[in-house]
Amino acid sequence: MNSLELKVPPVAQVIIIAIVMYGVSKTMPSLQFSFNGSTLIAVGLIVLGLCIGMMGIAQFRKAQTTPNPQALDRVSSLVTSGIYQYSRNPMYLGLVLALFGWGFYLSHVLPFVLVPVFMLYMTRFQIQPEERMMARKFGNDYQAYLMRVRRWI
Template sequence: MLKLSSLELKVPPVVHFAVTGGAMYFVAKQLPTFDYSLTGSKGLVSALAIAGVTLGVKGVIEFRKAQTTPNPHTPDKASALVTEGVYQYSRNPMYFGLLTVLIAWGLYLSNLLTLLLLPLFVVVMNQLQIKPEERVLAKKFGEAYQAYKAKVRRWI
C-alpha cells in the first residue's frame, strides 16, 4: 500500500493544482443540479484570477531577488530565508496564489460542489508540500525560521 509520506515533495504543486482544477471541471459537468448563478461573477472571477497569478509571480520574484531556488522539490537547496515582499504576509504566497486561482475557477464553473474540492487542495498541499518544506527550512535556518513562522501565517 502506498504511504502518503512517500509522496512528500515528489508531485509538483502545479500538478496538484491541475488535478484539482480538472476534478472541479468534471464535477461541474457531471452534477449540474448544483449549478448556481452569481450576479457580477465575471468581475469577481477576473479579479481573483489576476490576484492569484500576481501572488505567485511576486513570490517567484522575491526568491529571484534573494538568489535562492523557487524549486518546490528542493527546499534543501535554499540559500536564503525569504521574508520580504509578499512573504511578510504569507509563508506560501505561491501556493496561496494557486488556491486563489482555483477559487476563481470554481466561481467561473458556477457549481457549489466544485468549491468543496478547495479544502482538499489545501490539505494535500499542507501534507505533501508545505509541512515537508517547513521541516527542511527549520533544520536549515533554525531560530530565524522559527521566528518567521511565529510571525507570519502559513497561508494568510
C-alpha cells in the same frame, strides 16, 4: 503516506484539482449557480492569485534562491521580506485563489469543496516537509519567522 511528500509538483496538483473541479461541475445540474458578476469575480481571483504568486517568485529571485519546491536542497536563503511578511506561502496562496476563481467560472457549488482538499493536501505533503527542511537549515531564524507570519494568510 510519507512517500507522497514532495513528489507531485504544486502546479501539477493544481491542474489535477482543476480538472476534477471541471468534472464535478458537470454533475448535479441543480447545484449550478448564476449571478451577475460571477465571471468578473472569477477573472479577478485568478489574476489576483497569479499576481500574489509572481510576487513570491520575484522575492525568491531577488534573494537569489530557488522558487522550485522540488529543489529544496538548493534553497540558499530565508526569504522574509515583501509578500513573505504576510504569508509564508504566497505562491501556494496564489494557486488557491486561482482555484477559487476557477470555481466561480464553473458556476457550480461542488468545485468549491475541492479547494480545501487541495489546501489540506498541500499542507500535509508539500508545506510541512518544506517547513521541516527550513527549520533544519535556518534554525532559530526560521522558528522566529514561523511565530511572526501565518502559513496561508
